[in-house]
Amino acid sequence: MDGIGIVGAGVAGLHLGLLLRRHEVPVTIYSDRTAEQLSGGRLPNTVAHHHVTVERERRLGVDHWDIGEYGYFGHHHYIGGPSPLRFPGFFAAPSRALDYRIYLPRLLEDFLSRGGGFEVRPVQPADVVTLSERHDLVVIASGRGSMGTVFPRRADRSPYDTPQRRLCAGLYEGVAPTDPKGVTMSISPGHGELLEIPMYSFAGHVTALLFEAVPGGDLEELADADHDEDPAAFHKLVLGKVEQHHPTVFERIEPGRFRLTSPQDLLQGSVVPTEREDYIRLPNGRYTVAVGDVHTVVDPVVGQGANCASYSAWELGQTILADQNFDERFCRKVARRRQDRVQSTSDWTNLMIRTPPPQHLLELLGAMSEHQAVADEFTDNFSYPERQWDVLATPERTRNHLARHGIGG
Amino acid sequence: MDGIGIVGAGVAGLHLGLLLRRHEVPVTIYSDRTAEQLSGGRLPNTVAHHHVTVERERRLGVDHWDIGEYGYFGHHHYIGGPSPLRFPGFFAAPSRALDYRIYLPRLLEDFLSRGGGFEVRPVQPADVVTLSERHDLVVIASGRGSMGTVFPRRADRSPYDTPQRRLCAGLYEGVAPTDPKGVTMSISPGHGELLEIPMYSFAGHVTALLFEAVPGGDLEELADADHDEDPAAFHKLVLGKVEQHHPTVFERIEPGRFRLTSPQDLLQGSVVPTEREDYIRLPNGRYTVAVGDVHTVVDPVVGQGANCASYSAWELGQTILADQNFDERFCRKVARRRQDRVQSTSDWTNLMIRTPPPQHLLELLGAMSEHQAVADEFTDNFSYPERQWDVLATPERTRNHLARHGIGG
DSSP: OOSEEEEOOSHHHHHHHHHHHHTTOOEEEEESSOHHHHHSSSOOOOOOBOHHHHHHHHHHTOOOSOHHHHEEEEEEEEEOSSSOEEEEEEEEEEEEOBOHHHHHHHHHHHHHHTTOEEEEOOOOGGGHHHHHHHSSEEEEOOOSTTGGGGSOBOGGGOOOSSOSSEEEEEEEESBOOOSSOOEEEEEETTTEEEEEEEEEETTEEEEEEEEEEOTTSTTTHHHHOOTTTOHHHHHHHHHHHHHHHOHHHHTTBOGGGOEESSTTSEEEEEOOOEEBOSEEEOTTSOEEEEOGGGTEEOOGGGSOHHHHHHHHHHHHHHHHHHOOOOSHHHHHHHHHHHHHHHHHHHHHHHHHTOSSOOHHHHHHHHHHHHOHHHHHHHHHGGGOHHHHHHHHSSHHHHHHHHHHTTOOO | OOSEEEEOOSHHHHHHHHHHHHTTOOEEEEESSOHHHHHSSSOOOOOOBOHHHHHHHHHHTOOOSOHHHHEEEEEEEEEOSSSOEEEEEEEEEEEEOBOHHHHHHHHHHHHHHTTOEEEEOOOOGGGHHHHHHHSSEEEEOOOSTTGGGGSOBOGGGOOOSSOSSEEEEEEEESBOOOSSOOEEEEEETTTEEEEEEEEEETTEEEEEEEEEEOTTSTTGGGGTOOTTTOHHHHHHHHHHHHHHHOHHHHTTBOGGGOEESSTTSEEEEEOOOEEBOSEEEOTTSOEEEEOGGGTEEOOGGGSOHHHHHHHHHHHHHHHHHHOOOOSHHHHHHHHHHHHHHHHHHHHHHHHHTOSSOOHHHHHHHHHHHHOHHHHHHHHHGGGOHHHHHHHHSSHHHHHHHHHHTTOOO
16 A cells, blocks of 8 residues: 555645655645646746745745735725725735646655655546546545545535625736735626735736626626637726726836737636535545535635635645545544634635625625725635624624624614 | 533532633533432442543542552452463553542532532423523433433444343451552453442442343352342352452452442442443533433443543533533534543443453453563543543454564464
């Protein structure tokens, strides 16, 4: 038996592999992509790592990007409507957004240099049993292809059957950063959100624009617009939508310079938020554990997917280090250990994309616009989704939260 | 609304109340017994507090009994049969056994002097709704009377429908303590266990003998023997059973001095091991949480009930201090937080009273008799039932545990 097998070389697979290698556990990562393929191709996402994830990177020895240069300090909110609201919120420590085509290959290099095994080969659901007989434990850390079918969907935890947002994510030049450097979260009621993220990519410090378009709303056409067919028309369309719906971003755009940093730096699509079982028992009696998107996929609207995958990988890794009996008791420990943060991530994200938005979320946003401490707490809770859910799980919780801040009642 | 209401003045209710008072939370304990009644009457149990519980007492400021005088250091094992085994196991830190008729009233005094409220009145299941409207949260910390009916029994977690042991617990004089001072765990295969516990009671340092009689075995008559009808015959019967089944205890008995310290210092009965739901939603929409015996009652064979109740109360208290929204999310946090230790306590205890004993338990006991480190780990795990269950949950786990100690394979 050969230690731990990890299917997937995304943030979950690599963080888990790096953690285990720090403790000399034999690990093999299986990926359907070579290191070169990880660094090329289309923009894979527009991920930001919040400070708990950055701290995890420090502990894994992969904190290669100086937070002073690559970090940002909070969120600039804009909520449109008849009386627009505009206010910032600050983290307790900076977040950092890196192009995963730079980030993942660098972490893979670290993993290899620390004795990790890496095999490039596609793994299908039918291959999991065979892998399980080669390793003490197989972890599925890839939601790509059909791997999701390995773990049953949890209908009780998956409230949506269709995407609640259609997505258009791209890296752009011609957008001046905010001061202080931060993400802009701009909401166009009824139409969707724009996340503007200061990101480091091949072109240097660029701007990610992630449009979260409500199906049927005025922004939806961004998810279908074809850049390559007519780049100028695409940029004009995007610019027009930003001008109309997201004025605090538009005011920093230099229209003549506004364009994608590359035709490949565009990703359009959508996500059906889905939770799946934590683990399954294979036909041979062994168990396999899900981590990351294959376990819980969330809409990117509050930038939690990668952070949650890293967290989940870390907790799984700690459980592996503490108990090397990979039976159902082990799997239940993993599930219990990560449950609150992972489910809170999912619950909170699903609340944020509900249409119409729940009244108590609007009340919280309103209070944030008037009370810096409330805005800062909401913002820092991007590192602690279970605390966010403590505030937002019910209208009573939001009311009690505001009362603790001396608001309302 | 008046803070937290706790029904029950046992170890769970008092430890919870004391923890909350240290943080200035208003608390009222409801008890069907006055402080005087708590200190009188029949022997309530023969409880030992293991070092994690002693540490909790330190943190609660109720560590009134110097561990040097009142503590003991480990377990002296005797396993009868054709080739008897005899070996000790040592704790990392001492345990302590105090008569609860001394312990609970003293803690109640501490609780009152720290501003806790105390109301003597019987609380019936029908009263819980009314109490729930008087307090922010009502905790049921009493398994007495019909309170168990408030929380549904969990059939999936309650493997037995009848007692697996019949009990005869008493405080005795005429038994010399072991050296070093410890509990003797003596097993008479097919007939049951004798726990001999150095306990502090009204008569000073005395000896508790807790007979755990397998129904139908030779020791069962102890559970029915009537002391008060003929004390001499009772003592003769007990002495004879100890001589026949538990020789390492018998060798320290001075027959002429052997007797109960008082006719009241005897408790006979039995327990049906039962797990109940962590919480329920009351008809008025409020929630109430179970802690201690009303949540999980275990056979006393490995002395875990009170320790588990204290642990559960502590974790509940920490959750209360962290989140004062007493809704279902709160209740689930409590359940998740305490689940591993509480369920492991139950699973491990239920394994210990299985007839016949599982083979892997016998293998572990055999290894303990030959390897001090294995015996010490088992013994110290009386403070960490989840670690004990890590070792005993399956035959594979026991085998892997022994392999880590270089045994077998």
